[in-house]
Amino acid sequence: MNSSGSLNNCRHVSAVNPAISYIITSVQRSGTHLLCSILRSTGIAASPEEHFLCKPGETWEKRWGAPSRLAYVQNVLRQKTTANGVFGTVVMWSYFERMLQMLQEIPAYKNLNGAQLLAAVFRNPKYIWMRRRNHVEQAVSWAMACQTGIWSQKAEKKTHPRAIPKFDFKVIDEWCNRIAAHDDGWANYFRENQIEPLILFYEDVxxxxxxxxxxxxxxxxxxxxxxxxxxxxxxxxxxxxxxxEWAACYLKLKKAKTDRLARILRRMRA
Incomplete structure (x- = not known):
């Protein structure tokens, strides 16, 4: 079966075809909760959230009790497409590959890959790339959220942290590296598929x-x-x-380590 035929079949399978759809692509702690709140408040841009979040060894149909994976996808499109025909969702790079794999395991989509697959499922979505310029602050936020268990805080409802966060240079450094790698992942995806997303930065939003x-x-x-x-x-x-304070401390330690490494290299070359 050729790609065009597969695409047509997939469009027929979808229970709901939104007139306008979009995917907010991002990396954790980039401000997607804020952006989604803003979009919901417009009343015309749907209600985007991470509908297709999937953890290792987990499936959407088992997590949400859907009769099948296809039924889950159809239910999301049906329930989350607003009266004006708009659908929006959020996807993080950390589980993007797993999401594609799970969609490909639906027989109707098995012959499609990457951007073509998402074009079939979401009817040619537009892409919004939500980023953050300051990766150190992003890494600090990620490290703190992992420790406290608080990923978003509603103004009218305070959540108590499950633990008091403790500074750890190695953890923050690891998150910095991971953020850069995940950002590169999205950049490569857009470049390889000739997609021009709308790029937004948290600091501007x-x-x-x-x-x-x-x-x-x-x-x-x-x-x-x-x-x-x-x-x-x-x-x-x-x-x-x-x-x-964590961000300032990390930068100070990072500079000290970088300077020390530079001195060692100079001595080795002397």
């Missing part, structure tokens, strides 16, 4: 929620409501004095 919303609505070719108001987000910014 925090500065102006409205501008972020306007850019996305324009990108999705959704008419801007004349009375659009972006209320305060439902999620709170989690950066605090401790996280700032």
């Amino acid at each position: 925090v500065t102006s929620h409205r501008i972020a919303a306007e850019r996305i609505l324009e990108f999705l070719e959704l008419p801007l409501p004349p009375d659009l108001e972006i209320p305060p987000p439902a999620v709170e910014k989690q950066a605090n004095q401790i996280s700032h």
Whole structure:
């Protein structure tokens, strides 16, 4: 069966074909919770979240009690496509490959790969790449979330941490390296598939929620409501004095290690 035939069959299989769909691609701790809150508040850009999060050894149908994997995908599209025909979802690089594998295991999609597969499932989605310029602050946020168990904090409901976070240079350094690798993964995916995503940076979104919303609505070719108001987000910014101190401490130690390595190399070359 050729690719074109496979694509047509997949479109027929989908229970719901959203008129407009988009995928927010990202790496953890880039501000996707904030961005999704902003998009929901517009009332016309769907309700994006990580519908296809999958952990090793886990399947969507077992986790959510769906009769089959295809049924789960169809249910997500049916329930999360809004009245104006818009569907949005969020995908992290850490499980992107696993997500593609699980979709390919659905017989209707078995002959499709990568971007073509997602084009069939989500009806030619547009891509929004949510990034963060400061990888150190991102790594600190990731390290703290892993320890506290708090990945997002709602303004009206405080969550108590499961543990008091402790600074660990090696852990933060590992997250910095992982963030860079995952960012490269998305960059390669877009380049290899000739995709031009809308690129947003957390630092800019925090500065102006409205501008972020306007850019996305324009990108999705959704008419801007004349009375659009972006209320305060439902999620709170989690950066605090401790996280700032951790970032400063990491940078200081990183510089010391880099300088020490440079001195060793100079002595070896002398």
